[in-house]
Amino acid sequence: MKKAFEVKNPDFELSPYTGMTKKHYIELAKYLLERAFKHVDSIDTPLNFPIVPGKTYPQPNAPDWRYRSAEFEALERTFTLAAPLIHVDPETTIKGINLRDYYSLQLYNAFTPGHANSLPLPEDLPDSNYQFTCEFGGLFKTLLLMPDTIWTNFTEKQKEEMVVTISKWAHHRTTQNNWRIFNIVTLSFLKKYGYEIDDELLKSHLLWVASYHSGDGWYLEQTYNYYSISLFIVYTTIWNRTFGDEYYPGIAEIIEKSAQKLMESLTSFFGRDGYINMWSRSICYRTWVSGAFPVAFMLKDKTSLDGGWARRLCSGSLLQFVTREEFFCNEIPSLGFYGQKEYMVQNYSCAGSPFLMFLPFICLALPDDSPFWTAKENEGMWETLGDQSKRTILESPGLVLVNHGKTGTSEIVPGKVYYDDPNYSKLVYNTHFPWEDHNPQGGTSMEYSYRSQDPRDVRGDDVNFYLTGLAVANDSEKNRAYTISQSMLFNGVRNGVLYRQAIMRKPPNNGVGYIIDLAEITIPGGVIRVDRSRLAFEYELTLGHFGLPHLNGEKAVVKQFEAEGKKVITAAIPGRQVALITYSGWDKLESLVHQNRNAEADESTVIYAYKKRMAKNPPMELMISVMLHKRDDSAWTEAELSPIKEIQIKEIMKGLSPLGAMITLQNGEQYEIDFKDIDGHRTC
Incomplete structure (x- = not known):
């Protein structure tokens, strides 16, 4: 028997693509908690999941409060599933334990000073910010939306006892941006239910959060990422309807308008089947961005989002994971993406962290007559996209979203990234x-x-050796390794061409000698790259395609050939294929088998282009390539592998910029690649 979720008695009348209706959401929530509660012996047992070895917390010999934090995180984040079930049916039981009674008791114990399972108070710890604040925000976001779940279950005396701890953490120090939302939510809950708070502090947090709005419905969060959707839109929209509209209508209006704007592009982040993209940090949260779908139907003004498409994508994103056996570890969602992967998680996560991915279950708080439940599932714009590719440009966060009708995949092309991190800095995410x-x-x-093959780097000379003549100790060993872009800049879209810049070294090493100017033409199932290298000294460079996992121990099949002035390499696994075609600027095409780098398997194959330039002052070059993907086993056709009809490389473009090109496609479309003033258009 498969140890994963299966949709039983699917309703293909209302939901022809997933079979999921409200009844199935309830069944899935119960299924997930049934597995989690295998770690709970009785109503008196605190929820405590096995510690996962590796970088996540708590580490061996960690202070006691770190263990209390991990327990509280498990309790609060599983409440993301439990609360909607209690809201639907207060008598819901899991393993014979009444959920309402269990969470009421465990939270009362956590918030009552002096109890064996009570949380530490801020004054008991060094003055800093702690994970407790985050979990208070998650809990009271849920209780603002569904107070009937447990808050009304407490006596007034119990509430008074708990408010001491709640208030101290609500008023405590927080971090600079999205965490303010946690304090906002907790402070607002206290005020709503008649408890005294620092109103000026609440107002200050609100103004700070509003100041991070950047446009297109996005908010700045270190760089731009899913937190902008899940926290800045989902949490705050719940805050709007339950508190903000009444107490802070001005701030609520900012949030409302940004949420409405976000909904215009939200669906473009998801594949045709609802798959989410593994992008940005905290990827173990996976489907938390799908929480924006039910939130769309909590907006004050009618959303532009179709209810049937919203439910289809929301359900599809959940089924992407819960139907896989490898998704579960110790009976709960693994720390990784599809399975347990140490290299894909952050040190601030613990075993219970992934339960935040079930944020979409706030949909159970929607009334039965909500379009989210009543509309028939459909595929929205995919139904008319055909084999074409749709591109959505979000200039404010510097993101380009591509929906490939030919393959049913969706892509995120990032443009405002200021550090080297595979979560953010890749050329594209699919x-x-x-x-x-x-x-x-x-x-x-x-x-x-x-x-770098610059002899100064190879020797380990100081960066300023060529000016000072002094060989200061430098890490030559580090220079022997390949590095990825240190930042990605967004330079806009002109005449159908997306321009970005990959900065391969930052100051003081940079100057302007380590730049790759990126120009991209979207085509069905892929992209044409016409990139200009401005790399000043001796170097090696590779350009890799998507990695293909070796599933069930089956290696990827790699083929390679040359024809009509182009080099072609392809790789295939059952159901997935990639192709890389180079026309100029590259020496050769190769493939590598990687170990412990892929999200789906411990072994994977990457095909890539390679070049080596050993001149002391290498010239600028145009690196022209095509990167294709598809999700079937059909042979590549000559037409698929020949999207370009003609390439004209020009030293000086008519606009008086150096080294560009005219690209003519087989369908007759023409694109001018002109890097004129690209440095002046950069944004990050």
């Missing part, structure tokens, strides 16, 4: 070809990987 970790030996998936 819903059905998850990213791979960086390989210091080169051939990194979906990255330009750079290795």
